[in-house]
Amino acid sequence: MARNVFYISDGTAITAEVFGHAVLSQFPMEFESLTIPFVETIDKANAVKKQINDCFITTGERPLVFHSIVQPEIRDIIYSSEGLDYDFLNTFVSPLEQQLGIKATPALHRTHGMANAGYESRINAINFTLDNDDGQTMKNMDSADIILIGVSRCGKTPSSLYLSMQFGIKAANYPFTEEDMDNLKLPEALKRNKHKLFGLTIDPARLHEIRQTRMENSRYSSMRQCRIEVKEVEMLYKKERIPYVDTSNHSVEEIAAKIIDIAGLKRHMF
Amino acid sequence: MARNVFYISDGTAITAEVFGHAVLSQFPMEFESLTIPFVETIDKANAVKKQINDCFITTGERPLVFHSIVQPEIRDIIYSSEGLDYDFLNTFVSPLEQQLGIKATPALHRTHGMANAGYESRINAINFTLDNDDGQTMKNMDSADIILIGVSRCGKTPSSLYLSMQFGIKAANYPFTEEDMDNLKLPEALKRNKHKLFGLTIDPARLHEIRQTRMENSRYSSMRQCRIEVKEVEMLYKKERIPYVDTSNHSVEEIAAKIIDIAGLKRHMF
Numbered sequence: 001m002a003r004n005v006f007y008i009s010d011g012t013a014i015t016a017e018v019f020g021h022a023v024l025s026q027f028p029m030e031f032e033s034l035t036i037p038f039v040e041t042i043d044k045a046n047a048v049k050k051q052i053n054d055c056f057i058t059t060g061e062r063p064l065v066f067h068s069i070v071q072p073e074i075r076d077i078i079y080s081s082e083g084l085d086y087d088f089l090n091t092f093v094s095p096l097e098q099q100l101g102i103k104a105t106p107a108l109h110r111t112h113g114m115a116n117a118g119y120e121s122r123i124n125a126i127n128f129t130l131d132n133d134d135g136q137t138m139k140n141m142d143s144a145d146i147i148l149i150g151v152s153r154c155g156k157t158p159s160s161l162y163l164s165m166q167f168g169i170k171a172a173n174y175p176f177t178e179e180d181m182d183n184l185k186l187p188e189a190l191k192r193n194k195h196k197l198f199g200l201t202i203d204p205a206r207l208h209e210i211r212q213t214r215m216e217n218s219r220y221s222s223m224r225q226c227r228i229e230v231k232e233v234e235m236l237y238k239k240e241r242i243p244y245v246d247t248s249n250h251s252v253e254e255i256a257a258k259i260i261d262i263a264g265l266k267r268h269m270f
Numbered sequence: 271m272a273r274n275v276f277y278i279s280d281g282t283a284i285t286a287e288v289f290g291h292a293v294l295s296q297f298p299m300e301f302e303s304l305t306i307p308f309v310e311t312i313d314k315a316n317a318v319k320k321q322i323n324d325c326f327i328t329t330g331e332r333p334l335v336f337h338s339i340v341q342p343e344i345r346d347i348i349y350s351s352e353g354l355d356y357d358f359l360n361t362f363v364s365p366l367e368q369q370l371g372i373k374a375t376p377a378l379h380r381t382h383g384m385a386n387a388g389y390e391s392r393i394n395a396i397n398f399t400l401d402n403d404d405g406q407t408m409k410n411m412d413s414a415d416i417i418l419i420g421v422s423r424c425g426k427t428p429s430s431l432y433l434s435m436q437f438g439i440k441a442a443n444y445p446f447t448e449e450d451m452d453n454l455k456l457p458e459a460l461k462r463n464k465h466k467l468f469g470l471t472i473d474p475a476r477l478h479e480i481r482q483t484r485m486e487n488s489r490y491s492s493m494r495q496c497r498i499e500v501k502e503v504e505m506l507y508k509k510e511r512i513p514y515v516d517t518s519n520h521s522v523e524e525i526a527a528k529i530i531d532i533a534g535l536k537r538h539m540f
Contacts, residue, residue, distance in 0.1 A: 003370065012527035014436070015292040021539050022285040022338060023362045026374040035537050037527045064369075068292060084369060086362055092293045099334075099354060100273065104296040119521060126428050130403075158396050158435075165428075165435055165522075166284070251389060251540070252435075257282035257307045267305050269291050270521070 002030035004055050004063040008048060008078060010071055013037035019088050020066030031064075039069070045077040056082040070106040118168060122270055125164035125171075132172035133157055138189035144172040146263055147193060150200035151176055151229040152220075153210045155247040155255060159200065162252040167260065168268035176233055178220065184232045186240065198259050199237040199244030204230045206248045272300035274325050274333040278318060278348060280341055283307035289358050290336030301334075309339070315347035326352040340376040388438060392540055395434035395441075402442035403427055408459035414442040416533055417463060420470035421446055421499040422490075423480045425517035425525060429470065432522040437530065438538035446503055448490065454502045456510065468529050469507040469514030474500045476518045 005024065007016040013035050024031055039045050055063045065083035069075040079085055093104045125145075132140050134157065141147060146169060148156045156173040163171040174190060190197060204226040211221035219225055237244045245258050260267055275294065277286040283305050294301055309315050325333045335353035339345040349355055363374045395415075402410050404427065411417060416433065418426045422445050430441040444460060460467060474496040481491035489495055507514045515528050530537055 012523045014523055014527065015288055017537070017539055018285055018288045019292075019358065022289075023359060023366065026340075026359070026363055026376050027366065027370060027372060028375050029370065029372060033539070037531055064366075070296075086366075088289065088358055088362065089293060089296070091361060092356055092358065093296055096293065096297065096334075096356075100297060100299065102297060102299060105298050106296050123428055123522075126431065130427065133400075157400065158393055161396065161431060161435060165431060252393075253282045253284055253540075257284065261307055267287070269287055269303070270523075 001059070002032040003061065004059060005031045005033040006048075006052060006055075006063055006065045006067075006083060007033060007035040008039055008065060008067040008069065009037055010040050010069050010074055011037065013068070016066045016068045016088075019068070020064075020086070023066075023086070024064075039074060039078075040071070042073065042077065045074045049077050049081040052078075052081040052083040118268055119270065122164070122168040122268070125168045126161070128170040129160045129164040129172070133160065135174040138174075138187065141172060141189040141193050141196075143170065144193065144196055145170040145265060146198055146259065147171070147190060147196045148173040148198050148200055148259070149176065149190070149233075149242070151202075151207070151226075151233055153207060153214065154200045154202040155252070156200055158252045159247070159255045159259070162256045163259065166253075166256065166270075167265075168270065169260070169265055176229070176236075178225065178229070181229060181232050184236050186236075194240070194242070196263075197240075197242045198263055199233065199242045200247050200255070201230060201234055201237070201244050202246065203248040271329070272302040273331065274329060275301045275303040276318075276322060276325075276333055276335045276337075276353060277303060277305040278309055278335060278337040278339065279307055280310050280339050280344055281307065283338075286336045286338045286358075289338070290334075290356070293336075293356070294334075309344060309348075310341070312343065312347065315344045319347050319351040322348075322351040322353040388538055389540065392434070392438040392538070395438045396431070398440040399430045399434040399442070403430065405444040408444075408457065411442060411459045411463050411466075413440065414463065414466055415440040415535060416468055416529065417441070417460065417466045418443040418468050418470055418529070419446065419460070419503075419512070420514075421472075421477070421503055423477060423484065424470045424472040425522070426470055428522045429517070429525045429529070432526045433529065436523075436526065436540075437535075438540065439530070439535055446499070446506075448495065448499070451499060451502050454506050456506075464510070464512070467510075467512045468533055469503065469512045470525070471500060471504055471507070471514050471516050473516070473518040 007013050007020055009016045036048055039048055063083050066086045068089045148160055150156050152175050160171040160173045163169040207226040208223045215221050243262050247255050277283050277290055279286045306318055309318055333353045336356045338359045418430055420426050426443040430443045433439040433441040477496040478493045485491050513532050517525050
């Protein structure tokens, strides 16, 4: 039977989830998780405590409770439940207070709130990426932080969006299409921004698979066409000395982190 | 002087950043951060160790080092630096091993890798959101998990994208425009999906501010027009009993978490 896990927070609970998920992913077993955000009142905290206790009674096992609760009176109620507490925030706050010689001043909604410097620029980055997705216009390429290039369905759009959403990077992207293949070269707007170009490539068999779900048995999705396009763009990357990554076996997080690392971009945090 | 912080990982370092950022945001001081992902070899680890030690020599203060390193031989090298280690992964792994009665089997790239069940469905959700952004088509509304509605520039697009990117939720969105205001009602495709509708609203003054940066001194961005539109959509939400949130003072994380909470959607984790 899967072990029950609660992610609890007086904020969005996103940090508690990310943290708990990272720790639990090291264990080769199944977990049944429930996230409860915005536990901001005594009443709600007592209701959550009851839910944890009920889970213990039903399953006979104490549920794991990952939490990042800023308000002490809420935290105490959760602590008093039958759950096993993993309080990553407070575990590290005390040693840091000692080290930094300064008291923590917990405040609600600081981690994922709008008070973060640069929140506006992040929203601007997301809008920039949407407006400059899939080569729909070339007029803003000069103000992009990075321009992802590659064949259709190699992962440009999700990667661009992750770069803007998570890291506040103005990422544009431009597709090379079937028609470009006979004489593949960089359009003028990309040529003058060559230092911002980053190539994506993909295993032709994987590309074929992805395109098949989009347009089954078409020329576009044929194994032959996928092979030709991938070969041509990789030759272009090498000829023009454009850095590139293979997206076949990587998540958007991994692709974005690799691009930032190789291109030497700044990772903003929100 | 800002205290130096390193975020280090043999993976994307996203978890280390999220965790460290959450902990440090409790402290009212400045930090100067550097993220180093993909520290996968002994050579790279030694180079990072040198970087940490150089920082200590230059600043006279031991830098804070938040890390989530899975490989023990890499971890040992970072531990041997002059940095102050905050190793959230291992701090919690041992107590969890005891509790779960099972050994952790650390594996690289498990947290943010593609091995996650449902990675494909997450990419599908992102594509769904892009294809169904801003009411560009109504034909897929029936297969949406949730449909955000609201006036132009109230936060529909970033919120939809966050829902799909972070939580794998197929979020469509539909805008009410100036022309709709005289006789505001739900289009047929939304009416038959009423249980999926979620309204966004915004303070008219904030909306005016946002629209001004987009189209200065236009009717669209005028304070009067912003007031009318917000008033009309809020009346519609109330009349049709559509749940809604005010986005004026909330980040995309907060808006998304609130929508999921109120609509009772499942948060998938990636």
